[in-house]
Amino acid sequence: MGADIGVTGLAVMGANLARNLARNGYTVALHNRTVGRTDALINSYSSEGEFVRTESLSELVESLERPRRVLIMVKAGGPVDAVIDELKPLLDEGDIVIDAGNSYYEETRRREAALREHGLHFVGVGVSGGEEGALNGPSIMPGGSKESYQTLGPMLEKIAAKYHGEPCCAWVGTDGAGHFVKMVHNGIEYADMQVIGESYDLMRSLTGLEPSQQAKVFREWNTTDLASYLIEITSEVLEQEDELTGRPLVDVIVDAAGQKGTGRWTAISGMDVGSPVTTIAESVFARSISSQQELRKITNQVFPAGINEAVSAEELYGSGDSRQDFVEDIRKALYASKLVSYAQGFDMLTAAGAEYGWELDMRAIASLWRAGCIIRADLLDTIMKAYEAPAGERPANLLLAPEFTEAISECLPAWRRVVAAAATYGVPAPVFSSSLAYYDSLRRDRLPAALTQGLRDYFGAHTYQRVDKPGTFHTRWSGDRTETEA
Known part of the structure; x- marks a missing residue:
């Protein structure tokens, strides 16, 4: 009997997806460039299901039932193309090649078009949930043709995370x-x-709360409208002590955040489709500046930073309000900023759908993120509700959904106080600040872009439009300064 699916690339994510498939009753053919890794997986986990050992891609393909399904789990970029080039002559029309890594979507579009010319299906699959999710049920976001999903979909839905019995997997x-x-x-x-x-x-900087104390705060926040996987694990990281020093673990971790590129891609792609994902861009920049450790060390010597002791409540508010009030303000500012990041993300999806001809179902996408993935959060149910309205009644931006409009209004005073305090006392809060600026920009009936257009017309004759009549215009700035219609 042929194997149901083949997996090539057996590092942690590939191995865990293979095990997940086997645990769910599928016969999985295994291939890795280093055969020893294939043998190690089979030796350790053969009791979990049926595995087929192969030593080459041709042997992998020969072991599969038709239409063949080959899942690639190698490093994004050139390695994916190398595997595809080797696979292509081995496959027949109707076979399916699946890239479940973090590939850039433009490369996926290129590969899909190229393989379609050879009668092959290429499916770019987003998989979220890390190592644990890959093994026990990730959030799965498959693209590709609808035809390929008819064959592949049931398999992916079976291994996906479940939310109240519903698989977090759907063709997008x-x-x-x-x-x-x-x-x-x-x-x-x-x-x-x-x-x-x-x-x-x-x-920590303004109220003096130590990590172990903050762990309790985040645990409490996880019982509110902030309830989410990331809030939950934040409390666990903050309460962890370092075995070597006895200090909070967060104090001995180097404060330079790494990245693998997807955040940067999102910021760039947002600009490409004309969607202002400012909170995402600022978070990418924040990671970049965290990595400029030597520059920060030098700058700190010139412009000393930091607060030696907690700021009093009187200093923060000019009154006797408790520090607990400021902590509650931070909670509200965090929730409001979180809503903005989701609103920007879905705005970007809407813009991309129009740009690339994708009929993206926003409600379905929100449902995929309710379990298995890193950003799973209770508010996704509210987002789904916002997109359940008939097409003409859906909010133009998630912040305009009634539930979110109400939440933002409630959080706004606290949000402003937090951003003001951060600026006053020199605590960098780029995402708090940019999220608030995004909200304030959306609600303004006039922005200073009118002056920008005037300046562009002055130095580059880029023209402008008027608010009182149709057409495109230019002012003769270096001449008599009369206006002409372009």
Whole structure:
């Protein structure tokens, strides 16, 4: 009997997806460039299901039932193309090649078009949940053709995370849509983590709350409208002590955040489709500046920073309000900023759908993120509700959904106080600040872009439009300064 699916690339994620498939009753053919890794997986986990050992891609393909399904789990970029080039002559029309790594969606679009010419299906699949999710049930965001999903979909839905019995897996759109949705997921994840970090920094710098004390705060916040996976694990990280020194673990971790590129891709792609994902961009920049440690050390000597002791409540508010009130303000500012990051992410998905011809179902996408993935949060149910309205009644931006409009209004005074305190006392809070600026920009009936257009017309004759009549105009700035219609 042929194997149901083949997996090539057996590092942690590939191995765990293979095990997940086997645990769910599928016969999985295994291939890795180093055969020893294949043997190690089979030796350790053969009791979990049926595995087929292969030593080459040709042997892998020969072991599969038709239509063949080959899942690639190698490093994004050139390695994916190398595997595809080797696979292509071995496959027949109708076979399916699946890239479940973090590939850039434009590369997925290119690969899908190229393989389609050879009668092959190429499916870019976004997978979120890390090592544990890959093994026990990730959030899965497949793209590619609808035809390929008819064959592949039931298998992916079976291994996906379940939310109240519903699989967190659904076809999201053609060619690169799956990887695009996963990229936006990761962008929201960047912003979410950064604003959590800013909350931690503000509480420690301005109220004197130590990590172990903050762990209790975040645990309590996880029982509120902030309930989410990231808030939950924040409390666990903050309460962890370092075995070697006895200090809070967070104090001995180097404060330089790494990144694998998906956040940067989201920020760049947001600009490409004309969607202002400012919170995501600021979170990427925050990671970049955290890595400039030597420059920060030099600058700190010139411009000393830091607060030696907690700021009093009187200093923060000019009154006797308790520090607990400021902590509650931070909670509200965190929630409001979190709403903005989701609103920007879904705005970007809407813009990309129009740009690339993807019929993205926003309600379905929100449902995929309710379990298995890193940004799973209770507010996703509210987002789904917002997109359940008939097409003409859905909010133009998630912040305009009634539940979120009410929440933002309630959080706004606290949000402003937190941003003002951060600026006053020199605690960097780029995502808090940019989220608030995004909100304030959206609600303004006039922005200073009118002056920008005037300046562009002055130095570059880029023209402008008027508010009182149609057409495009230019002022003769170096001449008599009369206006002409362009």
